[in-house]
Amino acid sequence: MEEILKQLPQRAKDTNTENKKFFAKLKKKPPKNLDTLMVELHEAEFRKTDCLNCANCCKTTGPLFTDKDVERIAKHFRMKPQQFIETYLRVDEDHDYVLQSVPCTFLGADNYCSIYEVRPKACREFPHTDRKKFQQISNLTLKNVAICPAAFNIVEEMKRRIS
Numbered sequence: 001m002e003e004i005l006k007q008l009p010q011r012a013k014d015t016n017t018e019n020k021k022f023f024a025k026l027k028k029k030p031p032k033n034l035d036t037l038m039v040e041l042h043e044a045e046f047r048k049t050d051c052l053n054c055a056n057c058c059k060t061t062g063p064l065f066t067d068k069d070v071e072r073i074a075k076h077f078r079m080k081p082q083q084f085i086e087t088y089l090r091v092d093e094d095h096d097y098v099l100q101s102v103p104c105t106f107l108g109a110d111n112y113c114s115i116y117e118v119r120p121k122a123c124r125e126f127p128h129t130d131r132k133k134f135q136q137i138s139n140l141t142l143k144n145v146a147i148c149p150a151a152f153n154i155v156e157e158m159k160r161r162i163s
């Protein structure tokens with residue numbers, strides 16, 4: 001996995017133009033079965049890829065924290081939401097709450113998430129490859145393929161399956 005993660009940014013760069021073209025076409029005319037296909041590709045990929053061997057998303061980019069995330073996680077730590085925000089979060093250029101630093105404070109050395117049960121919604125959904133109307137998040141996906149080896153493989157498989 002280490003070698004895969006090392007090569008991933010370059011592989012994402014090399015496929016970026018092709019991916020952009022592919023997603024532009026996909027947006028114009030998404031196949032009728034896209035939602036079902038994405039669930040199938042997502043599940044097949046995550047049967048092969050074990051996130052515990054990777055954790056690259058937790059190490060290199062943090063999630064956004066919604067107000068609901070803040071409330072739930074603060075409660076877990078028996079903290080007031082404001083106290084949780086001051087301890088762990090900052091506001092980014094898009095006015096969203098994000099982690100003060102990466103790797104994520106809640107990531108263990110064994111790649112386990114110490115707040116797994118109450119983790120942010122964005123963590124639960126990353127890399128969003130099984131979500132409905134996948135063609136609508138192509139810009140995000142173009143970025144995610146440089147971080148997430150599973151997202152990279154899923155996009156490669158999409159290109160093979162959708163002509």
Ligand code: SF4
Pocket residue numbers: 049050051052054055056057058126127147148149150151
């Ligand atoms: S979601 Fe992607 S980047 Fe995150 S741990 Fe799993 S394979 Fe790695």
Ligand code: SF4
Pocket residue numbers: 057058062063104105106107108112113114115116119120123
């Ligand atoms: S909260 Fe957990 S799942 Fe989310 S980035 Fe941190 S360690 Fe990863």
